[in-house]
Amino acid sequence: MTHTPIPVTLLTGFLGAGKTTLLNHLLAEAGERIVVIENEFGPVSIDSELLIRERDELVEMTNGCLCCTIRGDLSRHLHSLYQRRRDGELAFTRLVIETTGLADPTPIAQTFFSDDTLAEAYALDGVLAVVDAVHGEQQLDGHLVARKQAGFADRLLISKTDLVDEASLEHLGARLAAINSQAGQHRLVQGRIAPALAFGVRGFHLDENLLRPATGERNLSFRPAATRSFADDIAALHLAHDGPLDLARISAFMNRLVEQHAEQLLRYKGVLAIAGEPRRLVFQGVHRITGFDYGREWQDDETPRCDIVLIGQQLPADAIRAEFAACLA
Structure with missing residues (x-):
């Protein structure tokens, strides 16, 4: 029987950008069984109304999704999840990893390519970076990791857009395009996003559409790299x-x-x-x-x-x- 790798979405973004709010909306609307790994130290932050019981590090949600908080080696947990799925102990169709706000997404993504077993078991679908429209410019100015998160992303999701004016949004969008011209930009209001925009990104698939958005994508803005300099490294x-x-x-x-x-x-x-x-x-x-x-x-x-x-x-x-x-x- 042909094995279909489990699609993985990496959700990143600086502290307070709104990752968990976005994730709660995705879990409520996705219509499939998703395992969420929270790469955080501390309590699970998924919406408590979605949680029904906790067992071993896994938290089962009312919609059938699962959540676990990683406090150790990510690779070990990925192997364990895959084995439990193969053994019929867990049933899920997709994996989402929510990183800490101070995390560089690069080594997390590399995990799926540096281990042959994981490379066969999982397929990294895309990296989503949530950028705070209110504080994003300041965070890009002051934190290298915020610039790395934007540079590594397949999709740039700009949150809290209802709290700033259009000129500020345009400036932030142009700056993000200078950092990463290949990432589609989507403006969020109260963290809402259609699952179709978050999943099926195919950001790490080798095909001729690698350098352009897929036909028919809606609500995404793809900008050419800005001609002006924003002095970002x-x-x-x-x-x-x-x-x-x-x-x-x-x-x-x-x-x-x-x-x-x-x-x-x-x-x-x-x-x-x-x-x-x-x-x-x-x-x-x-x-x-x-x-x-x-x-x-x-x-x-x-x-x-x-x-x-x-x-x-x-x-x-x-x-x-x-x-x-x-x-x-």
């Missing part, structure tokens, strides 16, 4: 070329890039045309962990092109652009 860098690249040269470029800047690179992804190869090459990575695959062939009415997006901290943009230019086939 984390920013998106877009490398583009109309036409194919030499495979050996672009491989050497990417190897050097990862070797020299792995710790600075939060996420990177690309869709490439390769000289002499009819199919497009798709790749993405997190720090030193990289995956790639060949996609469908370029069609006669398509112009083969190359696009790479790097999201990182204090990347030497001019030097990287110069090295990329040397890869032109």
Whole structure:
């Protein structure tokens, strides 16, 4: 029987941004059995009206979902949950991990790629970052982890939008786009979001839609990277070329890039045309962990092109652009 990996959503955001409020709405409306891991020290913060009983570290909710608070090694808990599901002890269709507000999401995401068993058992679907519209600018100014959360996200969910004016929202949106041009932005009111916008993101799937929103997505704003500078140390860098690249040269470029800047690179992804190869090459990575695959062939009415997006901290943009230019086939 073919095994279907369990989809995982990573919910992140700075302290007080509204992660738990959003999560409570999702649990109430999702219509499926979800396990929630709260990566926190302290009591479970899921809405008490949804809780019916607690057993072992797992909290069962009125809608059939489950919640557990992690106070130890995440990997061990993931293995345990998967085994209990296989043994028929637990029944669930999706996993949501809510991180502490001070957590860098990168090592949590890496857990699903660095362990072969977990990589087969789970599929990281997407990273959602909740950004506080009232305090977001101040938090981005003062906390590197807030900038990392925004830079790593597949979706940027702006909370408390009813408490600020449109000009403030536009400025925050433009700043977030400069940090992460690939993440769709969605404005929340009182933490409400449709499950369809939170799930099925496919942020870590290797396909040709890697660098653009899926067709038919609603209530999401995808912005180009801002032309003005916000002086943030984390920013998106877009490398583009109309036409194919030499495979050996672009491989050497990417190897050097990862070797020299792995710790600075939060996420990177690309869709490439390769000289002499009819199919497009798709790749993405997190720090030193990289995956790639060949996609469908370029069609006669398509112009083969190359696009790479790097999201990182204090990347030497001019030097990287110069090295990329040397890869032109």
